[in-house]
Amino acid sequence: MIWQSWSDFWSMGGAAFFVWGSYGVTFALIALELVLVLRRRKQVVHRLQRLRQAMKASARRKEIHQ
Amino acid sequence: METGQRFSLFRYAAPQQFYPLAGRLAPWFAAAAVVFTLIGLYLGFFVAPTDAVQGEVYRVIFIHVPAAWMSMFVYLIMAFWSAVGIVFNTRLSAMMAQALAPTGAMFCFVALWTGALWGRPTWGAYWVWDARLTSQLLLLFLYFGFMALTRAIEDPRRADKAGAILALVGAINVPIIYFSVKWWNTLHQGASVSLTKAPSMATTMLMAMLVMALAAWAYTIAVVLWRVRPLILERERHTEWVGDVLETSEARA
Numbered sequence: 001m002i003w004q005s006w007s008d009f010w011s012m013g014g015a016a017f018f019v020w021g022s023y024g025v026t027f028a029l030i031a032l033e034l035v036l037v038l039r040r041r042k043q044v045v046h047r048l049q050r051l052r053q054a055m056k057a058s059a060r061r062k063e064i065h066q
Numbered sequence: 067m068e069t070g071q072r073f074s075l076f077r078y079a080a081p082q083q084f085y086p087l088a089g090r091l092a093p094w095f096a097a098a099a100v101v102f103t104l105i106g107l108y109l110g111f112f113v114a115p116t117d118a119v120q121g122e123v124y125r126v127i128f129i130h131v132p133a134a135w136m137s138m139f140v141y142l143i144m145a146f147w148s149a150v151g152i153v154f155n156t157r158l159s160a161m162m163a164q165a166l167a168p169t170g171a172m173f174c175f176v177a178l179w180t181g182a183l184w185g186r187p188t189w190g191a192y193w194v195w196d197a198r199l200t201s202q203l204l205l206l207f208l209y210f211g212f213m214a215l216t217r218a219i220e221d222p223r224r225a226d227k228a229g230a231i232l233a234l235v236g237a238i239n240v241p242i243i244y245f246s247v248k249w250w251n252t253l254h255q256g257a258s259v260s261l262t263k264a265p266s267m268a269t270t271m272l273m274a275m276l277v278m279a280l281a282a283w284a285y286t287i288a289v290v291l292w293r294v295r296p297l298i299l300e301r302e303r304h305t306e307w308v309g310d311v312l313e314t315s316e317a318r319a
Contacts, residue, residue, distance in 0.1 A: 002116060009111070013122035018187055022126045022180040026133070029172055030285070037292050044296035048303050049312050 081158050081298045082307045088291040088298075095288035102281035109274035117271075126184040127271070131258065132279040134177035136286060137205060138240050140170030144212070145237035148230035160226035161301060163233060164216055165294035169286050171209035178202060189253055197246035198254035201239060208236040222301060 003009040012019040078084050110128040117124040144166045151159030181199065182192040193199065212232050219225035242249075247256045258267050259275075267275075302308045 002112065012125070013116070015121065015123035015187060018123050018183040019125050022129055022183045025179055026129050026176050029176060033169065033172055033289060037289055041292065041296045044299055045312065048299055048308070051303070052309060052312055 079156055079158055081161070081302050082305070084158055085295060085298050085311070088295055092288045092291040095284045095291070099281050099284035099288055102277050102284055106274055106278035106281050109270060109277060114271045114274050115268065120188060123184065123187050124271075126180050127258075128274050128278045130177060130180040130184060131275055132282040133173045133180065134202070135279060136282045137170055137174035137177050137202070138243060140166050140173065140286060141205060141208070141233075141240055142237060144170060145233045148233040151226060152230050152234075157301065158298075160222075160230065161294050161297045162290070163212075163226075163229060165290045165297055166286075167209055167213050167216075168293070169289050171206060171213065173282070173286075174202065174206045174209055178206065185253075194253055196252040196254060197250035198243065198252050201243040201246050204239055205236075205243060208232070208239060212236070 010016060010020075078087055106128060110125055114125070116122060144163045147159040147163040147166070150156060151163065178199070181202075185194070186192050212229055215232055216225045216229035219228055244257075246252060247254050259272065299308055299311065
């Protein structure tokens with residue numbers, strides 16, 4: 001076994017800042033990217049749905065006027 | 067029969083066919099990414115031994131190298147789709163290139179960031195202006211430039227073309243990054259893994275790194291498929307099939 005204890009593991013032989021700083025920022029960026037991608041999908045679908053409804057409504061208005 | 071088979075081969079080049087395929091595939095790649103990450107982290111932190119020279123700080127490698135590889139691969143794939151888009155004028159290619167760029171930029175930044183954190187305890191500096199680091203920084207700016215350019219131009223066709231040209235010209239930088247450690251005298255070490263010689267690291271360390279590289283691939287594919295889907299909807303919004311998609315996802319969204 002490489003590590004004597006959990007605190008031994010977390011201290012990374014004195015390199016905790018460099019090791020966890022690398023892993024922490026990487027996983028934070030991945031989480032951020034996933035959130036942004038999924039939010040973007042929702043926004044696009046909502047916007048396109050509104051656009052579509054607006055177009056339908058204006059088409060109906062035209063029919064009534066004719 | 068002949069034409070039927072050929073048709074099915076190119077079927078998924080059409081946005082209408084690719085959209086549902088991407089939606090079906092993405093969760094599988096995401097699941098693979100999670101599994102590979104867990105295995106890779108386990109191998110990297112609990113199986114791979116302490117490095118005789120560097121101690122524990124070398125464990126940054128399990129992110130640093132896969133991220134650096136990915137940042138170069140993604141750019142090359144982006145350039146490939148750009149070339150396909152220019153030559154065959156396919157609609158989907160430019161969307162793929164645009165969906166790839168942010169993830170490539172993310173991995174590029176991660177490679178630079180972890181490199182800085184690894185450089186400080188081993189070289190004594192977070193940053194040096196040497197060939198490898200400088201060309202990798204240039205790659206990050208190429209990604210940002212591509213994203214800014216394609217978003218700044220209103221007309222999608224012109225945006226696609228301008229982006230494609232930037233992606234293709236910038237691709238020259240990728241071999242420069244890769245061979246920089248050979249061509250110039252740099253602080254950065256040479257390749258740990260290459261096709262021509264045996265890897266210069268312990269087997270368990272190598273395994274952990276390769277599994278993390280697989281995780282990075284799977285993650286990239288999943289997130290790019292998720293990102294390209296709304297792009298397809300936006301670009302194809304005037305078509306009937308997007309109308310159908312919007313009707314059906316009304317309940318879910």
